[in-house]
Structure formats: C-alpha cells, structure tokens
Amino acid sequence: MYGTQSKIDHALEYQAQIAILRPSIHSRRANLTVKFQDLYGFTVEGNVDDVNVLNEVREKVRERNRLWWALEASKGANWYLHCSMGEGSTSSSLKSSLKLSVLTNAITLKKLIRQGIPPVLRPKVWFSLSGAAKKKSTVPESYYDDLTKATEGKVTAATRQIDQDLTRTFPGHPWLDTPEGHAALRRILVGYSFRDSDVGYCQGLNYVAALLLLVMKTEEDVFWMLAVLLENVLVNDCYTNNLSGCHVEQRVFKDLLAKKCPRIASHLDSMGFDVSLVATEWFLCLFSKSLPSETTLRVWDVLFYEGAKVIFNVALAIFKMKEDELLLTRHVGEVINILQITTHHLFDPDDLLTVAFETIGSMTSNTISKQRKKQEPEVMKELDERFRRLNSLKI
Amino acid sequence: MATIGHNNINAKLVLLGDMGAGKSSIVLRFVKGQFLEFQESTIGAAFFSQTLAVNDATVKFEIWDTAGQERYHSLAPMYYRGAAAAIIVYDITNEDSFARAKKWVLELQKQGNPNMVVALAGNKADLEDKRKVTAEEARAYAEENNLFFMETSAKTASNVNDMFCEIAKRLPRAQPAPNPAGMVLVDRPSEGSRAAASCCS
Numbered sequence: 001m002y003g004t005q006s007k008i009d010h011a012l013e014y015q016a017q018i019a020i021l022r023p024s025i026h027s028r029r030a031n032l033t034v035k036f037q038d039l040y041g042f043t044v045e046g047n048v049d050d051v052n053v054l055n056e057v058r059e060k061v062r063e064r065n066r067l068w069w070a071l072e073a074s075k076g077a078n079w080y081l082h083c084s085m086g087e088g089s090t091s092s093s094l095k096s097s098l099k100l101s102v103l104t105n106a107i108t109l110k111k112l113i114r115q116g117i118p119p120v121l122r123p124k125v126w127f128s129l130s131g132a133a134k135k136k137s138t139v140p141e142s143y144y145d146d147l148t149k150a151t152e153g154k155v156t157a158a159t160r161q162i163d164q165d166l167t168r169t170f171p172g173h174p175w176l177d178t179p180e181g182h183a184a185l186r187r188i189l190v191g192y193s194f195r196d197s198d199v200g201y202c203q204g205l206n207y208v209a210a211l212l213l214l215v216m217k218t219e220e221d222v223f224w225m226l227a228v229l230l231e232n233v234l235v236n237d238c239y240t241n242n243l244s245g246c247h248v249e250q251r252v253f254k255d256l257l258a259k260k261c262p263r264i265a266s267h268l269d270s271m272g273f274d275v276s277l278v279a280t281e282w283f284l285c286l287f288s289k290s291l292p293s294e295t296t297l298r299v300w301d302v303l304f305y306e307g308a309k310v311i312f313n314v315a316l317a318i319f320k321m322k323e324d325e326l327l328l329t330r331h332v333g334e335v336i337n338i339l340q341i342t343t344h345h346l347f348d349p350d351d352l353l354t355v356a357f358e359t360i361g362s363m364t365s366n367t368i369s370k371q372r373k374k375q376e377p378e379v380m381k382e383l384d385e386r387f388r389r390l391n392s393l394k395i
Numbered sequence: 396m397a398t399i400g401h402n403n404i405n406a407k408l409v410l411l412g413d414m415g416a417g418k419s420s421i422v423l424r425f426v427k428g429q430f431l432e433f434q435e436s437t438i439g440a441a442f443f444s445q446t447l448a449v450n451d452a453t454v455k456f457e458i459w460d461t462a463g464q465e466r467y468h469s470l471a472p473m474y475y476r477g478a479a480a481a482i483i484v485y486d487i488t489n490e491d492s493f494a495r496a497k498k499w500v501l502e503l504q505k506q507g508n509p510n511m512v513v514a515l516a517g518n519k520a521d522l523e524d525k526r527k528v529t530a531e532e533a534r535a536y537a538e539e540n541n542l543f544f545m546e547t548s549a550k551t552a553s554n555v556n557d558m559f560c561e562i563a564k565r566l567p568r569a570q571p572a573p574n575p576a577g578m579v580l581v582d583r584p585s586e587g588s589r590a591a592a593s594c595c596s
C-alpha cells in the first residue's frame with residue numbers, strides 16, 4: 001500500500017507462490033524479498049516470513065468467519081446490529097430483561113470486534129454500528145444521487161485538487177487505479193466537498209475513501225461512512241482549513257505518550273524528536289498509508305465501534321512495541337527507520353491490537369475529551385498568532 | 396568513522412512548495428534514481444536520507460518532503476525548524492505554484508534559520524511547451540532574494556543531483572549542529588537508499 005506502485009510482476013508473483021507452498025530454509029537465509037498481493041489487492045513487498053504471516057492471517061480470517069456465523073445461528077440473524085454503544089440507542093424503550101441481554105451482547109460484541117470483523121460482514125456491520133445507517137436514514141432516499149447529479153460538471157478549488165489526486169491514490173491498485181475506480185472515488189470526494197464546504201477537500205481523505213471503497217463496495221455507503229467519520233467519529237476540524245483538530249490530537253497524543261511510555265517520551269524528547277513528525281500522517285490517513293491493509297481495517301473495526309480514542313491506543317502501541325530499540329537510538333533518522341519498518345511489516349493485526357488494548361490499557365473517552373478541551377484554546381492561540389505573523393509579512 | 400581532515404556534515408533539508416509541484420518526485424529521483432508517472436500525494440511529510448560526497452566533505456542529508464496542500468501549511472514549521480537547507484519547488488507550467496513559492500521564500504526569510512541555504516527549483520522543465528513561468532523571471536526573483544536557482548526535471552533527472560550538490564557545497568562547514576544530535580554519525584544506510592553519490596565538480 002505504501003508506495004509500491006509497480007504493477008504486479010508475474011515472475012515475482014510466481015516466486016511468492018512457491019514461497020507459500022514451501023518456504024525453504026535457503027530462501028529464509030537469503031532473506032529474499034518477494035512481491036505479493038494481500039487480501040485487498042495491494043501489492044506488498046516482504047520476506048518469506050511475511051508471506052507466511054499473511055497466510056496465517058488469511059486462515060484466522062476464515063476462523064473468524066465461522067465464529068460469526070455460529071453466533072448468528074445461536075443469537076439470531078443480525079444480532080450485532082442492535083448493540084450500538086453510542087447514545088441514541090433504543091434500549092430505553094426495552095424491558096429490563098431485554099436490556100440485560102442487550103448489554104451482554106454489547107460486551108460480547110466489543111470483544112468480538114477487537115478480535116476482528118470478517119471481511120464479508122464488514123460492510124453491514126460498519127454501516128450500522130458506526131451510525132452511518134442512521135445518518136443516511138434522516139435524509140431522503142435520493143440524497144446521494146441528487147448530490148452527485150447536482151455537482152456534476154461543477155469546478156471548484158476542491159474539485160481541481162481532487163482531480164489531481166485521483167491517479168495519485170494507491171497507484172497501481174488493480175481496481176482503484178482504473179477509470180471505474182477513479183470515477184467512483186471522484187464522485188464520493190466531490191460530493192462530500194459540497195456537503196461540507198468547510199472541509200471541502202483535504203488530502204488524506206482520498207486514501208481513507210479509497211480504502212473504504214474496497215471494503216464497502218457500494219459507493220453510496222462509502223459516502224455515508226465518510227460523513228459519519230468526519231461528522232461524528234473523529235474530533236471536529238481534523239480536516240478543515242488549518243487542521244486545528246489534528247493539532248489538538250497531536251498535543252493530546254504527546255501527553256499520552258509521556259504518561260503511557262515515559263521512557264520513550266523522554267528519550268525522544270532529549271533527541272529533539274517531535275513525535276508529530278511521523279504521527280500526523282497516521283492520524284490524517286487513519287493508518288491507511290502506513291499499515292498493511294488488513295491491519296488497518298482491523299483498527300477501523302474498533303474505531304467505528306469504540307470511537308476516535310482508538311487511534312491513540314494504536315499509535316501508542318506502535319511506539320511501545322519497539323521500546324527497547326527506540327531507547328537505543330541516537331538519531332532522528334534511526335527513529336523514523338524503526339517506525340517505518342515496523343508499521344510496514346505489521347502483517348499480523350493481533351500483534352498490534354494486543355499491545356494497543358492490553359499493554360497500553362484502557363483510556364476512557366471522557367478523560368480524552370477533557371484533555372482535548374484543555375489543548376483546544378492553546379492550539380487556537382498558536383494558530384492565530386502564526387496567522388497574524390504571516391499576514392504581517394505581506395507587503 | 397571520519398577520516399582525518401574529512402568533514403562529515405549532517406544537514407536537515409526541507410522541501411516546500413505547492414501540491415503537485417514535484418517535491419516527492421525530486422526526492423525520489425535524488426534518493427533512488429527513479430521517477431513515477433503517478434506519485435502518491437504526500438500527507439504530513441515523508442522522511443528520506445541520502446549521503447553525498449563533495450570535494451572536501453561527506454554530507455548526509457536528512458530530507459523532509461512535506462505535503463503541499465495549502466491547509467498543511469500550519470504543519471510546516473515543525474519540518475523546517477532547525478533546517479540547514481530548503482528547496483522551494485514550483486511547477487514551471489503553473490503560475491499559481493510560482494506565487495506560492497514566493498510566499499514560502501518570505502516565510503523562511505522571516506521565520507527560518509537565518510543561515511539556511513535556500514534553493515528555488517523550477518520543476519517539470521521537460522514540459523517546455525506548457526511553460527508559464529519563464530526562467531528569466533524566476534532567476535531575477537531569485538537573485539533579488541539571494542536564493543540559488545535552477546530549473547529541474549525529476550522526470551529526465553536534469554539538474555536534480557546538481558542542485559543537491561550545489562546545496563552541499565554551500566552549507567557552512569564545521570557547522571554548529573542545528574539539532575542536538577546533529578553531528579552524530581550514523582553508518583547504517585536507510586531503507587532503500589542508494590550508496591553515497593558524489594558530486595562532479
């Protein structure tokens with residue numbers, strides 16, 4: 001996903017197939033790099049061990065599938081669609097006995113989702129649990145069609161930038177990088193730029209929408225997923241004119257790192273390394289440019305159910321996993337190398353999510369909201385001062 | 396380690412400029428010798444390193460390739476803080492990108508490190524028939540503002556290495572480290588980077 005733009009090389013693919021069948025000690029020693037396609041069609045580069053991990057992940061996905069179907073059989077079809085954790089759930093109108101079952105189901109579901117939603121069920125589960133379905137239901141059936149028709153042929157600053165980015169979004173992907181893929185992505189991004197003119201188009205959303213397309217399949221559903229993400233799941237103003245929401249998240253993240261990984265934080269601090277240098281992209285692309293696809297989507301499984309605090313858990317986990325190595329670094333370049341190699345090779349989502357939710361420990365949405373509140377005025381002040389300084393430069 | 400009499404310099408370099416001007420392409424050309432017709436858009440910034448041998452010194456560039464969209468502007472100070480050099484890139488086929496480049500120049504003059512070596516790169520020089528910004532205009536502007544100017548093409552590789560060489564030569568020698576660990580030598584090559592290139596001088 002991350003910049004391996006070349007079209008699939010058949011010779012190498014063949015090599016990868018062999019590796020899948022019989023990873024010889026020989027090739028392990030040689031540490032051969034092979035190119036292969038992952039579950040979502042991205043060409044990735046890795047060594048033989050990576051190929052094996054990815055095969056194990058495929059097997060785990062199949063197991064999860066069986067588990068979800070079994071639960072569906074015992075708890076009833078679509079049982080998980082009634083477990084929304086957010087406010088506005090209908091549980092108040094239910095009898096208390098029913099409430100209890102809802103609650104146990106919600107607890108089961110939270111655990112299940114952290115273990116991963118099977119890819120085939122993702123469209124349905126995400127759409128419902130994220131609140132996208134509800135959002136869609138508040139407007140006329142034809143909203144999206146009307147929007148795309150009304151905006152067709154309109155040219156704005158946002159549409160020009162979107163057009164520039166279509167071929168620059170996961171280039172080389174077998175579906176996204178086709179005229180059909182570009183057209184779908186364009187309608188979603190253009191449509192959204194008209195829905196919210198404060199956001200318009202922000203680079204980063206192209207990657208998020210593209211990956212959503214691969215999961216949701218239906219263009220209109222992607223539009224609503226994007227809407228619920230920007231309007232409800234993430235903090236406000238992550239993508240608006242000066243990215244103030246993103247600045248707030250970065251400050252909160254730095255505080256959390258100091259609290260949860262104090263040794264790393266103080267070591268990096270002493271080197272003059274600002275973690276936002278790398279973390280900004282993680283937050284704006286929701287890891288889609290740094291983690292392998294299934295790992296990214298496992299993060300999104302939890303994100304859509306538990307909310308934006310999940311991004312902190314995962315970002316902290318990436319640092320935590322490499323604590324020992326990071327403490328030995330003496331140079332900015334080394335830190336970035338470690339983080340890049342780590343994220344690019346996290347083919348097993350469980351390696352990451354176990355650290356994110358067990359080692360890092362829970363952080364309530366409430367505490368995080370408080371921290372955001374604390375940072376907001378300072379971010380505003382800083383951005384405002386900068387804006388005034390820059391304006392005074394103009395002659 | 397450094398041989399006697401040999402100068403080893405670590406230099407933080409930042410690329411600034413409009414979205415799509417070719418910042419990432421210039422870096423990719425310099426670091427890996429490649430060009431992609433469709434280069435992924437940069438979010439936040441991307442980091443690269445590359446070592447260059449100039450006659451009296453080895454310069455290790457730590458390159459921050461930033462995102463060009465206007466709203467990412469608010470992130471830029473984090474990347475140019477403490478930089479020894481900057482390349483401000485515009486696209487010769489796009490006048491707006493030249494206007495944007497001038498804004499960056501102004502900002503660096505006021506906010507950046509005063510000893511920063513600043514280069515202005517008129518990129519996509521291979522697209523002569525679509526040219527909107529003349530070399531004369533850009534050169535005159537560069538002279539007025541004490542920048543060093545080159546037209547480049549990441550696609551054909553024209554002037555890309557030369558520009559980095561020229562920057563390397565202009566870096567102040569025995570430079571007081573801009574960041575606390577500035578003079579620490581790292582022998583490990585970064586992922587995928589080429590071996591040290593050298594400047595033809």
Ligand SMILES: Nc1nc2c(ncn2[C@@H]2O[C@H](COP(=O)(O)OP(=O)(O)OP(=O)(O)O)[C@@H](O)[C@H]2O)c(=O)[nH]1
Nearest residue numbers: 415416417418419420432434437463519548549550
């Ligand atoms: N013809 C030609 N095209 C170029 C040249 N340099 C870059 N391009 C193309 O212009 C497009 C944008 O290049 P990038 O290097 O991604 O531009 P950028 O400045 O990094 O853009 P952002 O990351 O969005 O800020 C790509 O599709 C490149 O292939 C060049 O020298 N000549």
Ligand SMILES: [Mg+2]
Nearest residue numbers: 418419436437
């Ligand atoms: Mg770029």
